Amino acid sequence: MTTSRDEILNRLRSQSVPKTERPDLSAPELTQQWISYDDPAEQFATMLASVGGVCARVKNVDEVNQKLSEIPAYQESKKICSQISNCGTANVEISNVTDPHDFEDIDFAILPGEFAVAENGAVWITNDGGPARTLYFLSQHVALLVPAAEVVQHMHAAYERLSFETPSFGTFMSGPSKTADIEQSLVIGAHGARSLTVFLVENAF
Amino acid sequence: MPAHPKLATEFVKNKERAHWHDQSLWFVRSKRDAASGQIPEWELLREQASKIKSYTVSHLPDLLEEFEKNANAKGVHVHWARDAKEHNEIVHGILKQHNVTKVVKSKSMLTEECHLNPYLERQGIEIIDTDLGERIVQLQNKPPSHLVMPAIHIKKEEIGELFHEKLGTEKGATDPQYLTEAARQHLRQKFIGAEAGITGVNFAIAETGGFVVCTNEGNADLGTSLNKLHIACMGIEKLIPRANDLSVFLRLLARSATGQPITTYSSHFHGPAPGAEMHVVLLDNGRSEIAGSDKFRRSLNCIRCAACMNTCPVYRRSGGYSYNNTVPGPIGSILGPAKDAKEHSSLPFACSLCGSCTDVCPVKIDLHHQLLTWRKEIRVRGLLPFSKRLSMKMMGWMMQAPRLYRFAGKCARAIVPRLPRFLLYNRFNAWGKQRELPDFPKQSFREWMKKNHDNK
Numbered sequence: 001m002t003t004s005r006d007e008i009l010n011r012l013r014s015q016s017v018p019k020t021e022r023p024d025l026s027a028p029e030l031t032q033q034w035i036s037y038d039d040p041a042e043q044f045a046t047m048l049a050s051v052g053g054v055c056a057r058v059k060n061v062d063e064v065n066q067k068l069s070e071i072p073a074y075q076e077s078k079k080i081c082s083q084i085s086n087c088g089t090a091n092v093e094i095s096n097v098t099d100p101h102d103f104e105d106i107d108f109a110i111l112p113g114e115f116a117v118a119e120n121g122a123v124w125i126t127n128d129g130g131p132a133r134t135l136y137f138l139s140q141h142v143a144l145l146v147p148a149a150e151v152v153q154h155m156h157a158a159y160e161r162l163s164f165e166t167p168s169f170g171t172f173m174s175g176p177s178k179t180a181d182i183e184q185s186l187v188i189g190a191h192g193a194r195s196l197t198v199f200l201v202e203n204a205f
Numbered sequence: 206m207p208a209h210p211k212l213a214t215e216f217v218k219n220k221e222r223a224h225w226h227d228q229s230l231w232f233v234r235s236k237r238d239a240a241s242g243q244i245p246e247w248e249l250l251r252e253q254a255s256k257i258k259s260y261t262v263s264h265l266p267d268l269l270e271e272f273e274k275n276a277n278a279k280g281v282h283v284h285w286a287r288d289a290k291e292h293n294e295i296v297h298g299i300l301k302q303h304n305v306t307k308v309v310k311s312k313s314m315l316t317e318e319c320h321l322n323p324y325l326e327r328q329g330i331e332i333i334d335t336d337l338g339e340r341i342v343q344l345q346n347k348p349p350s351h352l353v354m355p356a357i358h359i360k361k362e363e364i365g366e367l368f369h370e371k372l373g374t375e376k377g378a379t380d381p382q383y384l385t386e387a388a389r390q391h392l393r394q395k396f397i398g399a400e401a402g403i404t405g406v407n408f409a410i411a412e413t414g415g416f417v418v419c420t421n422e423g424n425a426d427l428g429t430s431l432n433k434l435h436i437a438c439m440g441i442e443k444l445i446p447r448a449n450d451l452s453v454f455l456r457l458l459a460r461s462a463t464g465q466p467i468t469t470y471s472s473h474f475h476g477p478a479p480g481a482e483m484h485v486v487l488l489d490n491g492r493s494e495i496a497g498s499d500k501f502r503r504s505l506n507c508i509r510c511a512a513c514m515n516t517c518p519v520y521r522r523s524g525g526y527s528y529n530n531t532v533p534g535p536i537g538s539i540l541g542p543a544k545d546a547k548e549h550s551s552l553p554f555a556c557s558l559c560g561s562c563t564d565v566c567p568v569k570i571d572l573h574h575q576l577l578t579w580r581k582e583i584r585v586r587g588l589l590p591f592s593k594r595l596s597m598k599m600m601g602w603m604m605q606a607p608r609l610y611r612f613a614g615k616c617a618r619a620i621v622p623r624l625p626r627f628l629l630y631n632r633f634n635a636w637g638k639q640r641e642l643p644d645f646p647k648q649s650f651r652e653w654m655k656k657n658h659d660n661k
Contacts (some may be wrong), residue, residue, distance in 0.1 A: 005285035008441070010491045012266040015497035022260040023253050025449055030253070035247045047466055096626055100431050104397060119456070120466035129478025137426040137470075155452040155467075164413040164448055167279045167476025169430075172455070174467050177423040181338035181354060183361045185381035190337060191389060191396070192423025192470070 018104075025156065039150040040118035041200055047121030051175035052188050053196040057148065060203040061087050064145065068110075073141045077107035083132065084110055084145050084205055096166055101135035109139035115150035116198065117158050117172070123198055124158065126170035133169055137177075142193040144173070148200040206529060208358050208551035208590075210635070213523035216640065226358055227521040233354070234515045236464025237565065244456070253453045255569035258506035261444055262496050268411040268444050269487065275414025279476035287495045289319035292488045296321060296403070296436055297328055299484055303434055305330065305400040309392075311418065312336035312355070313405030313489060314509060315438050318531045321403075332403075335424035337388050344371050350525030351464045352511040352532065354615045371538050392424075402428035406439035407508070408454055409485070412447045415475035416485065417460060417631035419468040433481040437474070442505040454508060457567035461510040491544045500578050504539045506568040513572055515563035519555050520598055528552060528580055535562040535572045542579050550588040553579035611651065618645050 002010070023030070037043040043107075045055035054069050064087055068074045082088040088110040097103065111132075113123035123144050127133040136142060152158050162170070177192030188194060217223045241247045261268060273283045282299075286292035300308065308325065310316065310332055322343070325332045334343040338355035342348060342501055349355030356364070362377045367373040374387045404425045409416040415439055418425040429435040445454065459465040477483035497502050514520040514534025525533040530541040530549060538556060543550035554578045562572040582590055589597075603610050621629070622645050630637045648656075 003285070004287045004291060004489075007287060008285055008493060009266045009269065009485075009491075011493045012269075012496060015493075017263045017265075017496060017502065019263045020256065020259045022446055023256045025208070025452065030249065033249055035245060051465060053471070063577065101397060117467075121466050122471070129476075133478065134427075134430045137423045144592050156449070159449040159452045160450065164410070164415050164473065164475045169474060169478065171426065171470050171471070171472040172467060174465075174469050174471075176469070177421070178469055179337045179385060179422050180463070181336070181341065181356050182381035182384055184232060184354075184357075184365055185361075187382050190422035190424070190427040191335065191384060191388065191392060192426050194631060 027192055034154050034156055035119060037118050040153055041116075041148065043118040044116050044121055044151050044198075044200070048175060048196075048198060049121075051121055051177035052186075053121065053198060054176060055198045055200065057200045058202065060201065061145075061205045064143075064199050064201065068143065069201070071197065074143075077141065079106050080108045080110070081106055081135065081139075083112055083135075084111035085124065087145065087205070088143075089188045094132055094135075097131050099126060100131040100138070103131065103134050104139050106139040108143070109135040110139045110143045110145065111135060113144035113173070113198065114144040115152055115158070115161065116146050116200065117153075117155060118151055119154040120172075120174060122172035122174040124162070124170060125173055126168060129167070131168050136171070136173065137192045139193060141195045141197075141200065142176075143197040145199045145201055145205060147204070148202045151200065177179070206548050209523070209527055209529070209555040210551065212527040212529060213555070214525040216527055217522065222360075223522055223524070225360075226524055228609075229357060230521045233463060233533075234512075234565075237461055237512055237515065238370045238464075240460035242467065244460070244513060245463055250453055251567055252458055253568050254457055254508075254567055255506060256488060257445060257450050257453065258568050258634065259503070261446060262442065262505050263503055264446070265441065265444070265496060268446060269441060271411040272414055272444060273407055275412065276485060277414070277514070279414050280478055280483070281389070282482070283522065284484060284486045285546060286486055286488045286490070288490050289488075291492070292319045292438065292486055293321050293324040295486050297325060297330075299436055300325070300330060301328075303401065303482075305434065307395075307399045308332045308351060308401045308403055309335050309395055309399040309428040311404040311420060311428050312339050313403070313438055314349070314352060314531060315405055315440055316403065318490065319438075319488070321438075326560075333392070333399070335392055335395065335428055336420070336422060340388060340392065341367065348531065350533065351514065352509050352534075353479075358526070375607070378517040388609065396427045396431055399428065401434035401436065402432060403436045403438065404429060406437050406443050406485070407453060407458070409439055409444050410448050410451070413475060414570050415448075415473055416443075417451060417455075417471060419455075419471045421463075421465075421469040423470050426470055429474075430478075433479065434484075436484045436486065437475070438486045438488065440492055441487050441489055442496075442507075458508055458510055461512040461565065461567040495540075498543070500582075501539060501543055501575055503570050504536065504543070504575060506570050507536050507540075508568055510567060512565040512567065513570075516561045516565050517656055518557060528555070535576065536570070539572065539575045539579065542583065546583060546586060547588055550583050553577075553583060572656050611649070614649050618647070618649070621645055
């Protein structure tokens with residue numbers, strides 16, 4: 001008896017489908033035509049704002065702390081956790097948590113983002129799949145810290161940076177969670193974060 | 206199975222709602238135009254996307270094996286299902302093995318295609334759709350009416366009523382903000398209590414053995430990061446060869462779907478988290494047959510952005526349910542008959558051949574050409590209803606006899622304007638439903654030519 005796997009593969013192999021070529025996405029005649037921006041960070045900020053997020057360009061972590069303290073949602077937060085040293089007044093220790101359910105009532109999470117994409121306002125975040133992964137989605141509000149130098153022009157440049165050799169999780173996050181499923185009215189805060197603030201930080205952190 | 210015109214009649218009975226539905230979708234189409242207009246290389250991107258998908262289909266067996274090998278290497282379990290029944294049994298088998306009774310599901314048209322929910326419910330498993338639109342239609346016991354916006358056809362007053370009854374919101378509440386907040390609280394409990402998460406797959410990558418799921422709400426991520434079991438269900442055509450191909454597709458998908466620059470979350474899953482399990486179920490269910498068809502192969506390019514239905518004048522005015530197919534609209538009218546030509550024989554005729562779907566398709570499917578080809582197929586296979594066959598036959602007969610044609614035209618011009626309304630607008634004149642016949646000209650084009658040109 002053939003397995004479903006073999007049956008599907010055999011059926012596909014028995015067909016004569018004309019073979020076509022895969023385009024070379026790194027060919028100059030393509031790459032020369034990709035959009036580019038004079039000030040990618042500015043473009044990123046504009047795109048993020050268009051999808052309901054906030055971008056702040058800052059010098060260092062001290063300035064992040066200053067800005068955070070001015071955010072009403074942060075002021076009202078009871079449970080705060082942070083994955084950036086000296087950033088935010090965290091009162092929940094992440095490293096002790098083994099079950100992501102323990103993050104159920106986190107109000108504000110301060111987390112790292114690897115790089116930002118000017119074209120669409122997205123930040124690439126990655127995670128080993130431990131419980132902290134949940135923080136990006138379960139926290140009521142999220143702030144991401146991204147090195148200011150790490151803003152790429154577009155998605156093609158983004159994938160040049162990415163490799164998926166080891167088991168991993170990563171996501172492009174663009175703005176707060178949202179839905180327009182009720183009569184096309186945009187509502188911010190569907191399941192994930194109700195707000196997203198991205199800090200583009202000049203100095204190393 | 207009721208044909209499209211019959212089901213559409215139900216929808217258009219409510220003129221106000223049909224107009225509102227039309228406007229809602231046109232609004233989304235306009236947003237798509239604005240978003241695509243901001244990318245000067247838009248056409249170039251479409252071209253690449255189309256080429257990548259054609260490459261995929263022409264190398265599908267090799268790429269599937271490559272995907273399986275690389276996914277296995279990352280600790281992902283890969284399953285193969287010939288049809289919907291096998292797919293559901295596999296999913297149930299995995300859940301049973303883990304003693305799971307509560308599942309949260311992220312939006313997936315594939316599981317709709319397989320009727321996974323009712324199947325699992327019969328096995329005593331609670332399965333909750335977590336996309337807000339899908340949750341709304343699930344609470345109504347209905348399928349989605351649109352690929353991307355499952356509840357696009359429902360008014361907020363009805364959702365208010367539904368939530369009042371099912372979720373205990375205030376009676377008469379219609380504010381989308383308030384209703385969404387209620388759903389957030391309700392579904393958060395479901396996320397927290399679930400033991401497994403099921404998602405669809407937007408793209409699977411042969412080169413890396415991983416896959417990508419795109420949502421705006423973050424429900425796929427919450428549903429899979431809070432528990433130890435993730436089952437992803439995908440059609441075999443969702444494969445792409447390399448990770449950097451995603452750059453093309455992620456630039457096109459959300460812009461084509463809702464006019465956003467990218468979905469809020471585009472999550473890349475490459476293997477289970479430590480201590481967790483990840484499964485991928487590959488489903489054929491008729492896709493390999495389409496791959497073998499020279500006429501309809503390109504329909505497998507589809508990335509389910511729904512741009513074709515947002516722009517389709519027929520879909521917008523007749524509603525998703527009138528197609529009676531998991532995938533409605535232009536692309537559904539191709540995929541439906543491919544699955545079962547007899548059952549879905551009316552769908553290729555639910556089209557004005559305006560070509561707008563082909564214009565907006567980000568992967569360059571020649572949608573209206575395929576719809577026309579389906580019409581011929583349906584005729585050849587003898588699946589045309591008698592009324593259509595008869596009228597075509599009579600029309601063909603008359604067209605072949607110029608004198609008869611001229612005589613009939615003359616009679617019509619003389620008689621029709623004098624006929625009483627009840628003789629003109631009755632059930633035999635489908636064209637005259639909801640619209641007036643145009644004024645008949647005094648002379649035919651032929652007569653006009655003769656008078657104005659032939660003698661000069």
